Amino acid sequence: MSHHHVLIIGSGPAGLTAAIYTARANLAPLVIEGEPSSTSDQPGGQLMLTTEVENFPGFPDGIMGPELMMKFREQAARFGATYVTTKVTKIETGQRPFVVHTHDEVYTADAVIIATGAQSLMLGLEAESRLLGHGLSTCATCDGFFFRGQDIAVVGGGDSALEEAIFLTKFASTVTLVVRRDVLRASKIMQDRAMANPKMKFLWNHQVVDLKGQDKLEGAVVQNTKTGEQSNLDITGIFIAIGHVPNTGLFSGILDMEDSGYLITRPGSTYTNIDGVFACGDVQDHTYRQAITAAGSGCMAAIDAERWLEAHH
């Protein structure tokens, strides 16, 4: 068992910014960065599954998501942050110091910063587990390459769906965007780009209700959300980008959260309902959900934690 002034759970822009700031405050933070996976719930967070990040200030030519996160990680390490590549399995906040369990270790900490982020929602179809990696993908940047010259679909209408769809047109013959409504949630610039792309097709007012194929994807069954009428979509690849859920299962019954699972922080701060436990990034933000806002709230959590530690220890 090792003891730390500050323990940070999560390693996306929020967790790593909190690590940079607390490391520079000589608090030697321990970052429990998560475990590799092919969903966005992994070290480096959601940006590990994106391509070009064009809106992070300081990179006028854009930067690849994974590369940006490697830079965040190195920057925190330079000032003394250390990393453990595993998942937290349990947190105990009823005693001081706090106790944090992972698969094979137990850590204690004076302050805990939660930056576990959010992960992609799946459709919830039985066929999904069977076809994941066999035509169904959660990572366009990883798998787009394998769909060269094929007809594929992207499900969703937000910025990430459009970003994936436009990226996939580099490889695929056509990319059909399956949208539940007749409008897109995505930003104007992304909508304009998608509409102008000759390889993009739009299937409005439809949702995917089943996937066909045993060993590999052979098509999707879609349903009109207005008439209920079902039809087949002839595709060999499908990418899901229908939204995110916060990774807060660990904190159920411990920290105050909204019905949707997002952690509640005291307005204008990163304080949770438990003194000494702070939350930052997408795990407590369903409004902005940007790398830069996550990083900003990670900085706030570091400063809140540092001041709280000074006052209480």
Place this chain on the structure above:
Amino acid sequence: MAAGIVNLTDATFDETIQASDKPIIVDFWADWCGPCKMIAPILGEIAAEHADSITVAKLNVDENPEMGMRFGVQSIPTLLVFQNGTLAKRMVGAKGKGQMLQELSEFLGTSH
């Protein structure tokens, strides 16, 4: 490239798989794949810690598209384990070290 990891190409693939006297795990990866980067250090550790029982190899799908097509790789990282020259196991997607070791246990001579 970490020490102890064999770098395969389309040209050397068959020969290396056939000649290997130990099970050989092949990591299909590419530079633009974030999850591939996250498991690279884990594979390096497995290569070092289990050098007696298994060989770890990598194949860049960008530079070597043929083998990915032959084995129907549609998602990376995909890890294929070959034993006695034939495909013995397929693992799709990035995983933590613990889970990876568990799934490889039959080839590592460890029990779980």
